[in-house]
Amino acid sequence: MRILVVEDDEKIASFISKGLKEAGYAVDVADDGVDGLHFGTTEPYDAAIIDIMLPGLDGLSLIERLRTKGIKTPVIILSAKRSLDDRINGLERGGDDYMTKPFSFSELLARIQALIRRSASVPESAVLGMGDLTIDRLSREVRRGDVPITLPSREFALLEHLLRNQGRIISKTSILEHVYDYSFDPQTNVVDVLVCRLRNKIDRDFGTKLIHTVRGMGYVLKDK
C-alpha cells in the first residue's frame, strides 16, 4: 500500500509519514503542489493526503487536475479552515474526505483505511469482532464468548464505532460525532458516562478488559 502526502509544513509532513510508515504503508512526500501533481500522475497510489494551502499549485486545484487526468486515488484534504462551506467546496472539487487541523493522527489513519477499504470496494461483513467479542450489525446481537449481551442503541453504536477502529485511539469528539451526531464539546462528561455504561456490560464481568482509556486522547478497543 502506497500513500502520497502533499504538505508543505515539514514537521507535519514528517509526523504523518512517520506514522504511516509505522502502520505499514509506503509513503512519498511532496512539499509543493507541482511536485504533488508530478508524483500523483506518474505513480500509482492507494490514497493521497493533500493540504489545501500549498506553494506552486494549491491543493484543491491539484485534486482537480488529478481528477481530470482520470486518477481516482482517494484523497483526504487537510485544511486549517473548519467552516462547512470550505468542507463542501473541498469535497465538491474531488476530495473524498476532509480533515481540519489540528487533527489526531489516529483519526487520520482510521479515515485513510476507511477510504482504501471503500475504494477497494470490499463489502464490509455484517459481523464485527475482536477476541471473544462479536457483534452482528444486522441482527444487532452482541456476544462475549457464549454470553449474549443486550445493548441499548447508543451503546451499540459506540461499540460498533470502537470495533471498526479497533486498536486505534478514538477521541471523545469522534465518539460524539458518530454516536450523537453532535459536533461540539459538551462540558459535562457525556462520553465518559456512555463509555462507563458500555464497560459495565462488556468488560466488568469478564477477565480480559477490552476498552481502555488513554488519558488526554480518548479510548481504544484492544484485547491486550
Add this chain to the structure above:
Amino acid sequence: MSSKTSDKIGLTFSVKLSVLYALFFVISSIGLFLVTYYLIHDLVEQREREIISSRIDEYRAWYEEGGIRALKTRFDQQSASTGDCYFVRIVSPRGNALFVSIPKGFDGFDATRLGIIQPTGDDLWVSIKGQAEENAWTVGMAKLSDDLTLQVGKSTTQSRELLSYFRTIFLITVVPILLLGIIGGGLLTFRAIRPIRRLIQTVRNILRTGKTSTRVPVSGGSGEMEELVSLFNQMLDRNDSLIRAMHNSLDNVAHDLRTPMTRLRGVAELALQDSEGGESCREALADCMEESENVLTMLNVLMDVAEAETGVMKLDITDVPVRQVVHSVIEMYEMVAEEKNISITEDLSDEIIISVDRIRFRQVIANLLDNALKYSSEGGHVNISADRKGGMVSVSISDDGIGIPHGEMDKIWNRLYRGDHSRSQRGLGLGLSLVRAIVHAHGGSIKVESEPKKGSEFIITVHGLSPLSGI
C-alpha cells in the same frame, strides 16, 4: 498620491458641472433671443406690408377712377401735403414704365430691377437692398385692371434700425448673461457637491489618521446628497463597531488562551527537567494532550462567540419542531442525568415550530441543559417547556438546583465568568456567552430568573412559525 487624484476628480467634476450649467444657460438665452427676434422681425415686416397694402388699395382706387392722369394728380397733391415718401410705379406688361415716382431717400434704389417681375397672384412682395448696407426697401406689387402692374415701395430702413438696435442690446447683454451663467453654475455646483467634499475630506482624514471615529458633518435637510452622507456615516458606524468587536474578541482570545498555554508550557517544562523519564514523562505527555485539547476547544468556542457576536456566523435557518431538537439533546444527556439521579421532563408540543439553525440551536439547548444538570443536586429535577406567543416561541429550561446568587446575575453572561459555586465543576465558563451570542445571532433574546437554593430558569425566545402561517 491617492488624495491628489481624488482632489483632481472633485475639481474637474465641479468645473465640468459649472461649465455645463453656463453653457446651458447661454444657449437657452440665445434661443430665447432668437425666437423673440424673429417674432419682432415678422411683426415689423407685416406692419410694413399692411401700410403698403393700404397704399396700393388707395392708388388702385384712384387709377380705376381716372386712369394714370388722375392718379398722378392726386399723388402729387398728397405727397406735397403729407411729405410722404412712397415709391410708386406703374409698368406695362412689356416692362415699360408708364408712371414712376421715386421720392427722396431712395438713393441707390434700382427700379429697373422690378421691371421684369410679374405678380402672379393678387400681390407679390419683393425686398431690395441698396448699395449702402443700411438702405433697404420693400416693394408690393398688384395687378391693375388693364394688365398693368402697380408697384408701391417703402423704405424699411427704420425697421431695420430697430432690429439692429435690438441685436446690439443682445450682444451687450450676452456678456453679463455668460458671466451670470458661469457664476451661477459655479455657486450651484459648489453648494451641490459640498456634502461630497465633506465626504472626501472625512475619508481622507480617516485614511491619514486611522481614526475611525470621524464622521461626515451632517448639514440637515433632505435629498440624495444628505442621504448619501447619512448612509456613509451609518456604514462607518457599522465598520467601527465591527472593528471594535473584532479587536475585543482578539484581545479576549489572547487573554483566555494564555492560561491553558501557561499550564501546557509548565507541564512540558517540568517533564523536560525531570531526568528520570519513563512513567512520569508519559504522565506529562498525557497532561499536555489534555491541555492542548482544552486550548483547541476553547479556541473553537471563542471563534464561535466572536462570529456570532459580530454577526458573521453563518446560520442555516430552517423550520423545525422544537420537540425534535430538544429531544435529541435530552437523549444525549439522559445517562448523565441518570447517573446523578436527576429527572428530566419535557412539556413540548409537536406543533410548535421554530425557525433556527438546527445545529446551533441544538448547541444552545445542550449548553443550557448541561448547566442545569451541573448545578442540580442529586434527586433534582429539570424541566424543558415551550410556549408560543404570536410569531415568537419561548423555550424554558428550569432546574431546582443551587440557583444564582443575586449579585452574580449580571455576570453570568460574561465570558469566562464562573461563579464561586461552579469552580469545582468542569467547564470553560464560555457556555453562557456562547448561548447568548448564538441566540442573539438568531435575532432572539435570552433571560434568566433565579432564586438561590431554589433553582434557575433560562428562557430563550426565538422566531417561530405562527400557527396561522403554518401549512
